[in-house]
Amino acid sequence: MINNNCLLCNDAKCTRACGVMDPARILRSLYFDNEEVVANYLDDDVACNYCDERCRDACPVKVNIRDIVTGIKKPEKKYEIDYECLRSEFCGLPLENPFLLSSSVISSTYDMCARAFEAGWGGAAFKTICLMDINEASPRFSAIKGDNQRIIGFKNIEQLSDHALVENLEIFRRLKDNYPDKFLLVSIMGRNDEEWAYLADVLNDSGADALELNFSCPNMTEGETGSDVGQIPELVEHYCRIVKQHTRLPFIAKLTPNVTDITESADAAIRGGADGVAAINTIKSLIEVSIDRDEEVIYASIGGYSGKAVKPIALRFITELAKDRNLQDKHISAMGGIETWRDALEFIVLGADTIQVTTAVMLYGYRIIDDIKDGVALCLKKNNIPHITDMEKITTDKIIPTDSLDRSYIIYPKFLRDKCVGCQRCYISCMDGGHQAISIVEDRPVLDPKKCVGCHLCVLVCPQNAIISSGIKVPKKR
Numbered sequence: 001m002i003n004n005n006c007l008l009c010n011d012a013k014c015t016r017a018c019g020v021m022d023p024a025r026i027l028r029s030l031y032f033d034n035e036e037v038v039a040n041y042l043d044d045d046v047a048c049n050y051c052d053e054r055c056r057d058a059c060p061v062k063v064n065i066r067d068i069v070t071g072i073k074k075p076e077k078k079y080e081i082d083y084e085c086l087r088s089e090f091c092g093l094p095l096e097n098p099f100l101l102s103s104s105v106i107s108s109t110y111d112m113c114a115r116a117f118e119a120g121w122g123g124a125a126f127k128t129i130c131l132m133d134i135n136e137a138s139p140r141f142s143a144i145k146g147d148n149q150r151i152i153g154f155k156n157i158e159q160l161s162d163h164a165l166v167e168n169l170e171i172f173r174r175l176k177d178n179y180p181d182k183f184l185l186v187s188i189m190g191r192n193d194e195e196w197a198y199l200a201d202v203l204n205d206s207g208a209d210a211l212e213l214n215f216s217c218p219n220m221t222e223g224e225t226g227s228d229v230g231q232i233p234e235l236v237e238h239y240c241r242i243v244k245q246h247t248r249l250p251f252i253a254k255l256t257p258n259v260t261d262i263t264e265s266a267d268a269a270i271r272g273g274a275d276g277v278a279a280i281n282t283i284k285s286l287i288e289v290s291i292d293r294d295e296e297v298i299y300a301s302i303g304g305y306s307g308k309a310v311k312p313i314a315l316r317f318i319t320e321l322a323k324d325r326n327l328q329d330k331h332i333s334a335m336g337g338i339e340t341w342r343d344a345l346e347f348i349v350l351g352a353d354t355i356q357v358t359t360a361v362m363l364y365g366y367r368i369i370d371d372i373k374d375g376v377a378l379c380l381k382k383n384n385i386p387h388i389t390d391m392e393k394i395t396t397d398k399i400i401p402t403d404s405l406d407r408s409y410i411i412y413p414k415f416l417r418d419k420c421v422g423c424q425r426c427y428i429s430c431m432d433g434g435h436q437a438i439s440i441v442e443d444r445p446v447l448d449p450k451k452c453v454g455c456h457l458c459v460l461v462c463p464q465n466a467i468i469s470s471g472i473k474v475p476k477k478r
């Protein structure tokens with residue numbers, strides 16, 4: 001991500017002021033890790049070279065847009081990008097692209113799904129429907145923020161769709177009639193055998209293309225539902241069997257990450273007749289704690305954790321699902337912290353067939369699909385990969401177990417003097433969280449290679465990106 005303080009405005013004033021290009025779109029692409037896509041589209045003689053910086057004047061935080069745009073590295077070669085390479089399948093059914101809204105508030109009305117479809121999403125997992133009386137809490141979200149107020153972890157206590165079943169059925173019919181080429185995955189949750197059977201039955205000719213069985217919502221209060229089911233493989237198998245008896249649609253089981261071994265529930269789902277699995281739902285967490293004794297303790301209740309912060313956890317679960325023998329010819333739909341095209345491809349190369357997103361859409365809008373599609377399409381083109389389904393998967397043997405890592409060398413950090421501003425953050429971290437290998441000489445860090453163990457903590461904490469990996473493997477002296 002290019003470091004700028006763009007607010008990612010809607011109907012951005014910079015673009016309105018420019019009139020020649022779409023600077024807001026360019027800055028958004030940079031934010032979502034897509035410098036190469038911007039460079040690919042940008043004219044060689046970019047209009048910014050001749051302008052009076054109207055965009056900057058119009059910008060509420062005065063981002064230096066011209067410097068950013070003119071500083072974008074020119075590509076060695078430009079590519080024609082189209083989206084044909086993104087066509088995929090869901091259990092044999094065609095998908096315009098494998099990028100779907102995941103089941104949540106973002107896919108809870110006709111209007112929202114329709115807008116997402118128009119924006120370019122391949123389909124949607126509709127907000128979980130049920131026969132319960134849903135009464136949501138207010139407020140129901142909380143977040144962990146990083147620098148620049150960027151939300152990196154998101155917490156929610158939202159439950160399921162609070163529309164009546166008939167209302168949702170009417171929405172599915174209209175969505176299918178008006179968007180026949182978009183994929184409609186309907187998420188369901190029952191409280192008992194009868195409810196699972198009824199929901200499966202009623203959705204047969206509803207316009208739904210497939211079902212997703214929600215065995216994973218951590219926010220349920222009624223009996224044995226949500227992640228309470230997903231944690232018990234016997235129940236997962238049991239409810240899958242019931243749905244199998246009542247549906248003519250393909251269906252996948254959405255699994256909970258709140259288990260030690262996710263393959264136990266995945267295998268149970270397949271035994272019960274599921275055509276695949278989806279993971280991960282949100283991770284059980286405590287939504288908020290107030291430590292002010294005068295206040296009532298608010299929201300000290302269990303909720304679900306999602307967003308960028310959970311991506312490594314989701315990647316680990318998808319890896320385990322992808323290597324599960326019982327899932328080799330089954331569909332794997334991945335989610336958990338996906339924001340950019342690069343995130344999406346990481347899950348695809350690990351074995352995912354489709355990608356689902358919620359939190360990033362809640363934070364940035366349906367428009368993030370532009371950068372996911374463009375980034376993936378350009379990457380495929382550059383690497384001469386005709387089709388997203390042709391991406392080579394990272395096989396299990398390429399994932400190096402911790403006990404097989406080559407531990408015979410050190411890769412030292414490299415200090416970029418021209419970028420360093422002398423904040424000494426690397427020094428503090430190395431002193432108190434590392435190996436005391438950095439000292440400060442004339443206000444700048446100096447490394448002692450005898451003490452440095454190559455842990456790269458300094459690389460991670462430098463706020464100026466002034467420390468990088470040298471990339472050189474130096475054999476350890478032992």
Ligand SMILES: Cc1cc2nc3c(=O)[nH]c(=O)nc-3n(C[C@H](O)[C@H](O)[C@H](O)COP(=O)(O)O)c2cc1C
Pocket residue numbers: 102103104105127128154156158159160161187214217254280281282306307308310335336337338356357358359360
């Ligand atoms: C506000 C909110 C509501 C959600 N509601 C549902 C739901 O109704 N059904 C479901 O299966 N998952 C639900 N989820 C989980 C998401 O579909 C998804 O599995 C999870 O958030 C991880 O993906 P993400 O990091 O892209 O958000 C919800 C998530 C959020 C944040």
